[in-house]
Amino acid sequence: MPIDDEVIFFENLRRDDVPIVGGKNASLGEMVQGLGAKGIRVPPGFATTANAFRRYIKANGLDTLITDTMRAYGEGRMPLHKAGETVRAAIVAGSWPTETEAALRQAYRSLSERSGQADLAVAVRSSATAEDLPDASFAGQQETFLNVSGEEELLSACRKCYASLFTDRAITYRELKGFDHMQVALSVGVQHMVRSDIGGSGVMFSIDTETGFDKVVLIDAAWGLGENIVQGAVTPDEYQVYKPFLDTDGLRPIIEKKLGAKEKKMIYAAAGAAEPIRNVPTSKAERAAFVLSDDEVLDLARQAAVIEDHYGQPMDMEWAKDGVTGDLFIVQARPETVQSRQGAQTFKRYSVGAHGDTIVTGLSVGEQVATGRVCLIETPEDIDRFVDGAVLVTSTTDPDWVPVMKRASAIVTDRGGRTSHAAIVSRELGVPALVGCGNATFVLHDEQEVTVSCAEGDVGHVYEGLAEVTVEDLNLTDVPATRTKVMLNMANPATAARWWRLPADGVGLARMEFVIANTIRVHPEALLRFDEVQDAGVRAEIEELTRGYEDKTDYFVDRLALGLSRIAAVAYPNPMILRMSDFKTNEYADLLGGAQFEPEEANPMIGWRGASRYYDPAYREGFRLECRAIRRLREVIGFDNVMVMIPFCRTPEEADRVIEVMKEEGLERGLHGLQTYVMCEIPSNVVLAEEFAKRFDGFSIGSNDLTQLTLGIDRDSDKLAPLFDERHEAVQWMIRTVIRKAHESGAKIGLCGQAPSNYPDFARVLVEAGIDSISVVPDSFVQVKKHVAEAEKS
Template sequence: MSKNIIWFNEIGIEDVSEVGGKNASLGEMYRNLTQEGVRVPNGFSVTATAYKYILDHNGLWEKLHAQLDDLDPDNVQQLQERGAACRDLVYHAKIPEDLKNEILQNYAKLKEEYGESLSVAVRSSATAEDSPEASFAGQNETYLHIQNEEELLDSYMRCLASNFTDRSLHYKYDNGFDYYKVYLSAVVMKMVRSDIGASGVMFSLDTETGFRDVVFINAAYGLGENVVLGTIDPDSFYVHKPTFNKGYRAVLKRRLGSKALKMVFAEEAHVSNMAVEYTKNIETTVQERKRFCITDEDVMVLADYAIKVENHYSQKAGFRKPMDMEWAKDGSDGHLYMVQARPETVESRQSGSVLKLYHLKEHGDILTTGRAVGTKIGAGKVHIINDAKEMDQFKAGEVLVADITTPDWEPVMKIASAIVTNKGGRTCHAAIVSRELGLPAVVGAVSATDVLKNGKEVTVSCAEGETGYVYDGKLAFEIQETDLSALPKTKTEVMMNLGDPDIAFSLASLPVDGIGLARMEFIINNDIKVHPMALKHPEKTDDATRKALEQLTDGYDDPETFFVKRLSEGVATIAATVYPKPCVVRMSDFKSNEYASLLGGKFFEPSEDNPMIGFRGAARYAHPAYEEGFALECAAMKRVRDEMGFENVILMIPFCRRVEEGQRVIDTMAKYGLKQGENGLKIYVMCEIPNNVISIDEFSQIFDGFSIGSNDLTQLTLGVDRDSEVVAFDYDERDPGVLKMIEMAVQGAQRNKRHSGICGQAPSDYPEVAEYLVKLGIDSISLNPDSVLSTLPKIVDLEQKLGRSA
């Protein structure tokens, strides 16, 4: 194929050498996926043949060689001077008349399809871009809302000139591309009116952890450049692919971004030197910031697009191929469009068999926080850069701190030990490049350039979940590497204790048989922060509490919906990491003093001298003082299982003192839509009170399984308050009496053909307890994440000695 103009319906992914990666992908989607319901705006490519024709016609090759043959890309001043000279040569070149007429004739054809009022996007498409080894993200220019022939031809030449931007030249050098053999094609396509709608980026995996069972979507009002560059904090959404493919339509997890700016079209194009701007940023309204910029229905359409795009490219490649995509919502017709798709270039290249976990060995004062990019840790001296002109002062190994980064900054980003920016979300430029370079980055740290001081030693940690931390000082950390392919299977199920949804995806590759304990109270305390009864009865609180409640529940229809959605999405996120393996979720087990510390809690909780053995667990659920709160918990768990599709969730009742109390709780759950056995629902009980062990035959008649809570069982067997430091010397899970209680519990469960597991601290802290449990033949041992890899081999060795195998 060697033509100056090729339309999308003639282009496939195999045409990269002629039309560039962006154009090839648009054509691939337009030809193959529009019939499957994926909307792609139509357009055409002005090809690499046309680019070479223009350079030949103007005799530019020799002049470009004179500028670039002896270029040292690491010499920032030389790079800037030579790049500017090259751009000037190309931009001022003459377009041959026959090519000019071809471009304008095809532009007229596009207007015939969409109408005279059509505006177009003119986008650069390099012939080496979007390869599996390099993303070329943001290397070349794009021009939006082009409305006439003069603007079209001008923006086309500006696109060609952008093949020689400083960032593009350095990127070619870094990735071993020949300056003269990367040609520029230009996309001319219908402009999606996202300036009055919304836009963003999405990935068919989690960008930080490589977890492949989700679609990750970022969204903001207006044109998409703000999301890509990181000038705003976008809304974000996750959708779970396996349950979506089964027909469930629910957001797995969401986060409301501030979305302070919206990019729209300018009334007049602004020209400055070699740059031309057809857009401008305006501030969003308070109301826009308080709500999500796209609906849940929009999120489902986008997830459907992402899955179809990934499936298509995977089938074509013969292996699973995660994708990096851009989308736009047209505010005039209300439709969502795919406007770019390329292979994801970082996490998809990671080895699936080697797990690397970064751990801080100490902590310092927290200087600032933001969104974590990646899961690594880095340290060095702070170097704040306020302007690209200062880049030549940056030294290798320093921590780059800036308001935002742009593609021009990549020469210094590649030598930094870590990156921190005031602005941006997890798909902004700084985040994309940091991932590609394998650097930890904290984006959206708001006041980082004010708080952090030049020359100060800091540690940047992205190893603690979705929040990234910048600590004072250079802190010690370790990297734990495990070859997962070398770990054999155990007969005893090894499960994991996990309460924090923010770190769930990073632990998804651990070789566990499920989640043995997901603590609901962790999610309530960290993501909801409000006492359920305060949401149900705000009128029983005071003015200050009601005002705080209003602020917390922004973006939700009402306070109850806020609780149900936040809790269900937190639990579902944890369940997604092991799906379809079991995930045991314990209903809330706050003590009255802990409940009282939640927002509004003091208005609903009694004052108890010893809350550890007071109004907690099962006693609360059917009690008039809390039943309405428990009803909200049940509504959230019903949504997780029935609406979100996580039938792998098993519910567990804590601190159930008597059999009659257990039956009352089961009846109350059924009253609120959680009927035991319906849709495969299993209900376990914590075995943590001596009466649970003594009456295990009777408890077995109403519950489907037991999970031994060694913390409380030790407390109540030995009569030691586990919260008291004074008698801590007498608290020991290895005491013969405690071990005897555990033995009786396991044997009782086996006798009644009920599941037996343990989720207390003991097997994580003491290998000998884990060994004792394996010898008893317990069905599952649930460990803290940091104990899984160290305990697994010991269980394997013990089972081999005992003559057991998986």
């Protein structure tokens, strides 16, 4: 019998061989054949065929047993665990047909000889012939065995792979997806082990798994062998890379780096141990260090982009880093099966109204909100007590949990990242999940009423009680085209990618201070003058936040550039107008270490804020850090669509002083295409608009402050709230006047204030005045766009 009927080496397989060797092995063959020349590194190996599986079943007389057992389960005459146990035991107890055993031994010897090692250590993975189809991931449904060495151990592992076709989770998944149990065969992939036990490993997607944003690569990484990440047993490091810049010389388009806890790692066990692998705790040094260098992150991202381009669709991949050679390998690639199939023209927006206290936070998966009662389950043995519609709370999940996951209203786990089993399956099932919470099983209890919110960015929340939840359908099929640009106001990098499908003309206002407050959290002066920080508790917090940065100011520059890059990525290639920090002194004082460096002002609203800080010796060095972050954002990461806007600039002379500091830091108007804007929010900006236009490319009207200073009303005053109205005729006069003056001076002008978001009909006033752009919060975009179109028609 020819060996190719039993065993086929990867280099002889292509992706259309799924019926022969399953999706996983066919894909490995496709990459070996088609992508090796493009730099994709795949460990060598071979696959057993579906025919070999069927011969094994037939030779051991198992066809009837399997058919009868599955029928008994389907008719309710046998419980799931008993049915699966019966079939698995029979398969493991079987004997290999002579030809199949000979082919396996011969292929293993050949692979060992190629590698120059006797009894080569291999990974033995299952590959079902119906797996990894466009509408089903089969994530982790069958077993994987690592560090298998020797012919006898290989034969044993292959039997166990065959048996894993009938684990409880695999049976349940096929039932869920409507696959006939007897029509699915199993191929076994045998692959040279990458020494990631002393390196690292992980998962990556060529698409954002939460929003479907198709311009990023998402990479998760942990120390040791990769099973811990797939199983959700650890909280990994997370990286995001912007794909369009990967081939541009000189750019390093990493837009997110998040350090994970990486609680343990899977390594080889000692020779002679009962199991070939074991888990050990990670050291403090390993937990504090990133698994991948920036160069390695970019290497993996480029491989992901090449694979995606070759397959013509978003891909889900697993990778491993060899701790001996440092080489990075792709060990699996399959189609991404959730976001890539979402409709692009409609999506639901969930929002949480009044809610209780935050009990637990974690990584959000699913962009939905769910309410219900907690059902806390510690081990799979207690799965039977799960209540339909409850919020499943557990330490981690694996495929054994799928039967209850699909019955849950939400899932909350202590461990895991965005590519863990819990995250992958919850997306496929359409169930919101919070993963990597750390303490959910400790804090939450059975029967507790909670709200699980995954609709507020990267960080999800479990709120006490049943919150007010609203769901809105946004339909993008009938958004009209307009001459007036309609842009977005954004502040939170964690939520920016939610809105990538909106046909916006860019970001008209990105608020730097939000990123500083929520991502960096430290006052710039406390980093510049750390030795002077007096509060011991504050010093300890700053030390923890800046861990890994030799110079604490690099923390500010790096994290600010990364945070802003996630907003710029959604806008690109359209412009992103970035307002430099516009905290008031009392808000600056709230940052870590800030109270020591900020004065107390009677009226911070019109005090030392905006431009007046940027050249002042008391903050100038802090402003220089902001400028350095913008240079990194534009020139290193690559987002040259970013424009700089100066807020609360009272006089042209003050503008000159700010421009000089920016120039000293390499941010010069016109250099590398940089455009600069000034906020129009003070009456002097209107009165002297022609002078400001000589110094800036454009204006952005801040209607809140302009109303405050035109009408003489503190916008934070409850007493005067009824009088505060951006639509007042005096404010409208200011807006019409500055639009006219800007255009006469050849400058662009837009409005980024709150008025059009609060009053969409206000867009008509702006269009009639001839404004170039209107920037609104994403929630209001569709409505404002329609108002603008109607105004333009009339």
